[in-house]
Amino acid sequence: MAFPLQVATKCWILLLEAFDSIEYVDDNNNNNNNNNNNNEGGGFQGIYYYIDNGTLVYLGFLFVAMGTLMITWPVAYCIRSVPGVSKIL
Numbered sequence: 001m002a003f004p005l006q007v008a009t010k011c012w013i014l015l016l017e018a019f020d021s022i023e024y025v026d027d028n029n030n031n032n033n034n035n036n037n038n039n040e041g042g043g044f045q046g047i048y049y050y051i052d053n054g055t056l057v058y059l060g061f062l063f064v065a066m067g068t069l070m071i072t073w074p075v076a077y078c079i080r081s082v083p084g085v086s087k088i089l
Contacts, residue, residue: 004075008067012060013049023050 016022027045051057080086 004068004071005064007071008064011067012063016051016056021051021053021056025050
């Protein structure tokens with residue numbers, strides 16, 4: 001069940017965007033102008049988010065992990081509370 005992970009990650013990205021701590025980078029437009037396919041710059045090419053503060057990556061990991069657990073455990077409890085489901089599980 002990957003849905004809580006996606007929700008928590010999107011919440012973290014929205015939080016970073018609110019504080020202007022993340023940058024959305026689209027390098028696909030630059031790649032179309034160049035006809036050579038070699039990656040001489042050594043950087044990542046494509047669409048990605050750039051976070052310049054490394055501490056925010058660790059805080060994001062903790063935020064997403066806790067957010068995922070805060071969604072998953074109550075949903076699992078509600079499913080288990082349905083009559084007859086506890087006998088199946």
